[in-house]
Amino acid sequence: MGVAAMFGSTPYVIVEKYNAGKKCDVAELSGIMTYAADGMCHQTDTEASYRALRSLDGTVTVKTYSTAADCSGDPTTTLSVTTAQAKGNSCASDANGMADTKIFGNGFSPLYLSTGNYDTNTGGCKAPAIPTQQIASVVTADTCSATSSCAGTVAPFSAQSCSPMLTYKTDTAATFGQNPYVLVEKYTAGTGCVSGQLPAITTYLADGKCHLTNAASSYKAVKASDGSSTIKAYADSSCNAAWMTLAVNATQAAGNLCTTGIIDTKVYGGGVTSTCRADDRSRKYVHQINLQ
Numbered sequence: 001m002g003v004a005a006m007f008g009s010t011p012y013v014i015v016e017k018y019n020a021g022k023k024c025d026v027a028e029l030s031g032i033m034t035y036a037a038d039g040m041c042h043q044t045d046t047e048a049s050y051r052a053l054r055s056l057d058g059t060v061t062v063k064t065y066s067t068a069a070d071c072s073g074d075p076t077t078t079l080s081v082t083t084a085q086a087k088g089n090s091c092a093s094d095a096n097g098m099a100d101t102k103i104f105g106n107g108f109s110p111l112y113l114s115t116g117n118y119d120t121n122t123g124g125c126k127a128p129a130i131p132t133q134q135i136a137s138v139v140t141a142d143t144c145s146a147t148s149s150c151a152g153t154v155a156p157f158s159a160q161s162c163s164p165m166l167t168y169k170t171d172t173a174a175t176f177g178q179n180p181y182v183l184v185e186k187y188t189a190g191t192g193c194v195s196g197q198l199p200a201i202t203t204y205l206a207d208g209k210c211h212l213t214n215a216a217s218s219y220k221a222v223k224a225s226d227g228s229s230t231i232k233a234y235a236d237s238s239c240n241a242a243w244m245t246l247a248v249n250a251t252q253a254a255g256n257l258c259t260t261g262i263i264d265t266k267v268y269g270g271g272v273t274s275t276c277r278a279d280d281r282s283r284k285y286v287h288q289i290n291l292q
Helices: 003-007 083-088 165-176 250-255 283-289
Strands: 012-018 029-036 042-045 048-054 060-065 077-081 101-106 111-118 133-139 157-164 181-186 200-205 211-214 217-223 229-234 242-248 265-270
Touching: 003 012, 003 029, 012 048, 012 060, 029 048, 048 165, 083 101, 111 165, 111 211, 133 165, 157 165, 165 181, 165 200, 165 265, 181 217, 181 229, 200 217, 250 265
Parallel strands: none
Antiparallel strands: 012 029, 012 101, 042 048, 048 060, 060 077, 111 133, 111 157, 133 200, 181 200, 181 265, 211 217, 217 229, 229 242
8 A cells, every 4th residue: 555545635745865975875774763643642662753834835844752742841843944945855965955854744734723813903804913812723734824904993893814733832922922812722522633634723811801702702711830821711892791711720731631631631731820820819919900
C-alpha cells in the first residue's frame, strides 16, 4: 500500500534523508520518515511524540518531543521548511533547499478559525484592539477566511482570524498581550482529552468586567496569580441573570488532568493577573472584580 492510500484524506509530510555530501543521489538514501500533518500530537514511542503541519504555501513544520502522547514541554527537534525550500528541493543548504534532505507531502493541515467578539469597533477589530471573547473551531485550510474589519452594527462586534494548530496558544497570548485571559478547551465526553477530540476552544478576557457574548447573553471572568479562575455566564446582556459558573481552583489548573481535574476540560490562562485567589470572597476583592 502506498503512502497516499495509507493516509487517505489526512495531510502528510515525507522527509527523505540522504548520506552527507551525496547530492541526494537515490542510491544514497539513508532513511524516510512520514508524518501525519494534521497538527495533532502523535505518539511514536513510550517516550516520544510529534506534531507536524503542512500549510497552503508549502511551508512545513515538524516538532518532536521526549514525552508520550501529549507533546508537552520544549521540542527535542524542530524541522522548519520555507515555501522556497519545499518547492526548490535543491538538497543543498540554501534558500531553495535543505542539506541532504528532500521534502514531499500531500494535503494541508487544518486550521483554527477564531471568531473574536469586541465591545467596540474602535481599531477595526484588529490588533492592538483586544477581543473580549474568542471562539475557535477546526476548519480545513482552504475554508479558513480571515476578515480585515469589524462585522456588525452594534456590540458585540466581531472579526475572524486563522491560526495553525501548532501555534494557537502562542497566537492567543499575542492577541491578549498583558491582559488577563482564560482559555477553556472542551473535549468530546469520555475521550480523555486527546487532541483529535477537541471541537472548540473558548478564550475569555478575565478582567472582571461584564462583556457581551451576543445580544442576549454576557459573562464575567477573573484569573488569579495562583492559576485559579472563575467564569460566570449570564442569560441577559447586563450580567444580572446568572446562568452557569465554571470555577477552577489552583490544583485543578496546575494538574489539568482532564479526568481527575475538570472532566473533559482543560483550562489555561495568561496575562497579568490578580494576586488574590479567584475564590476569595473578601469584600475588597469582590468589589474589585465585581463578580457578584
